[in-house]
Amino acid sequence: MSVAPKLRVARPSDDLDALLRFYREGLGLDLLYRFEDHDGVDGMMLGSPGAPYHFEFTRARTHAVGRAPTQDHLLIFYLPHPAEWQAAVDRMRAAGFDPAPPFNPYWDRDGLTFEDPDGYRVVLQKAAWNA
Structure with a gap:
């Protein structure tokens, strides 16, 4: 029997606390683990316990990374049930995050970008992932 792979998306940041607020309070992910000064790097993992993915954000104490290089660097969450999608949008707005116009207008058809x-x-995205 094969085991499905697990996915970790890792990316550096200059402000872990701001990201924690966005991904935990806005998206509703759990803080799974946090570490400090691991060879000069601080970090945290966010996700849902038991999910086949999580996000790792790190901050090197001696290196600034700046902002995203383009507005088309995306993470897409497919939420096919309208009530679940609306709850996710409401949670983002309640946490103080308003939708942003997408670089690619496709994402506005059945979704909102933050x-x-x-x-x-x-x-x-208010749609099923049909891959």
């Missing part, structure tokens, strides 16, 4: 504090975009 920009995290580093300028990377998250799309809440």
Whole structure:
């Protein structure tokens, strides 16, 4: 029996606390783990316990990374149930995050795009992932 791979998306940041607020309070992810000064790097993992993915954000104490290089760097969450999608949008807005116009207008057809504090975009897509 094969085991499905797990995915970790890792990216550096200059402000872990701002990202924590966006991904935990806005998107509703859990803080799974946080570390400080691991060879000069601080970091955290966010996700949902048992999910096959999580996000790792790190901050090197001696290196600034700046903002996203473009507005088309996306994480897309497919939420096919309208009530679940609306709850996710409401949670983002209640946490103080307003939708941002997407670079690609396709994402406005059945979803909303939000920009995290580093300028990377998250799309809440009201559709099933049919891959």
